[in-house]
Amino acid sequence: MGSKKTSMNTYLPNNDQLHTNKVSCIYNTYMKPIRNLTPADVPLAISLILNYLSTIVFAISGTRLALAAGYSALAAVVSGVITANGGGTIRDIVMRKKLFWIEQPGFIIVSLLCAIAATFITYGSAPGSAMYGVYGYL
Numbered sequence: 001m002g003s004k005k006t007s008m009n010t011y012l013p014n015n016d017q018l019h020t021n022k023v024s025c026i027y028n029t030y031m032k033p034i035r036n037l038t039p040a041d042v043p044l045a046i047s048l049i050l051n052y053l054s055t056i057v058f059a060i061s062g063t064r065l066a067l068a069a070g071y072s073a074l075a076a077v078v079s080g081v082i083t084a085n086g087g088g089t090i091r092d093i094v095m096r097k098k099l100f101w102i103e104q105p106g107f108i109i110v111s112l113l114c115a116i117a118a119t120f121i122t123y124g125s126a127p128g129s130a131m132y133g134v135y136g137y138l
Contacts, residue, residue: 052110059084059111063118073119080115081108 037045062083066076085101085108092099101107 052107055084055107055111056114059114060118063115064122067119067122073123076119077112077115080118081111084111084114 059080061080063076063080065083066079067073071079088100088107
């Protein structure tokens with residue numbers, strides 16, 4: 001009785017799928033895990049979404065505060081990333097756990113992109129311009 005071996009990650013496409021239909025392959029790669037959510041997974045998914053939203057908010061606020069204090073653009077971006085991820089880093093150090101942004105680098109990437117975007121929007125927004133009004137609500 002031969003058993004069929006399965007790969008460790010069944011969600012990743014093989015080479016045949018990549019060359020036959022890329023759109024279908026990309027859809028199956030990223031949407032298959034979402035389609036397989038059970039009701040027990042919903043609280044975890046909501047928690048992850050809220051974690052990313054809070055990371056975005058803290059990255060923008062840290063960057064805005066640093067720019068308002070007169071820091072350079074690079075220092076403001078670093079400040080935004082540290083503000084967004086600093087609390088969780090301290091929590092993990094105190095609890096002697098592996099740092100969350102090492103296990104999930106998406107938090108660093110999201111906070112970096114938001115801090116860079118906040119810096120560009122701040123420098124591109126002068127009082128009276130359209131972006132100044134939009135940025136005032138962020």
